[in-house]
Amino acid sequence: xxxxxxxxxxxxxxxxxxxxxxxxxxxxxxxxxxxxxxxxxxxxxxxxxxxxxxxxxxxxxxxxxxxxxxxxxxxxxxxxxxxxxxxxxxxxxxxxxxxxxxxxxxxxxxxxxxxxxxxxxxxxxxxxxxxxxxxxxxxxxxxxxxxxxxxxxxxxxxxxxxxxxxxxxxxxxxxxxxxxxxxxxxxxxxxxxxxx
Numbered sequence: 001x002x003x004x005x006x007x008x009x010x011x012x013x014x015x016x017x018x019x020x021x022x023x024x025x026x027x028x029x030x031x032x033x034x035x036x037x038x039x040x041x042x043x044x045x046x047x048x049x050x051x052x053x054x055x056x057x058x059x060x061x062x063x064x065x066x067x068x069x070x071x072x073x074x075x076x077x078x079x080x081x082x083x084x085x086x087x088x089x090x091x092x093x094x095x096x097x098x099x100x101x102x103x104x105x106x107x108x109x110x111x112x113x114x115x116x117x118x119x120x121x122x123x124x125x126x127x128x129x130x131x132x133x134x135x136x137x138x139x140x141x142x143x144x145x146x147x148x149x150x151x152x153x154x155x156x157x158x159x160x161x162x163x164x165x166x167x168x169x170x171x172x173x174x175x176x177x178x179x180x181x182x183x184x185x186x187x188x189x190x191x192x193x194x195x196x
Contacts, residue, residue, distance in 0.1 A: 042072055047060055100187070
């Protein structure tokens, strides 16, 4: 499951994408500083998008629901559940998965295969924290991990941010939707063999 992702897009780019969906993007106070980041990890603050009466609202929250005495909940299973409150979108332009038994593990970057630079992950907000929803892996992720984050196609963003009864389906993307690139070769990686 995802424990690191990338977000290098500008505020203007996000605003354009949401405006095209008739979801004008708003934020409290002055325009937030969205610095390009190659690595966002659990407990880091990051931008998320909530539904709002006037369109969509961008906020900066920390990744991971707090659990006293335990690690934060950074991923949450979506299968068989309806999410009637707290739905959010987590903008990203890449995410990482890791393979291998020993550190350092092989690191793989997944990005949209169609060349698109922005996608959104289905998430939930609780208090001032967010978590990512996960599902069984799609064909592009299955060779690397037995779970994956739920990436929502753009035509489902508005429904995900909308009323509780409008929850869109949450399933993996079809084969060929994601491009994968090896970022780091792990110590126990075997040349020419696909990671399992």
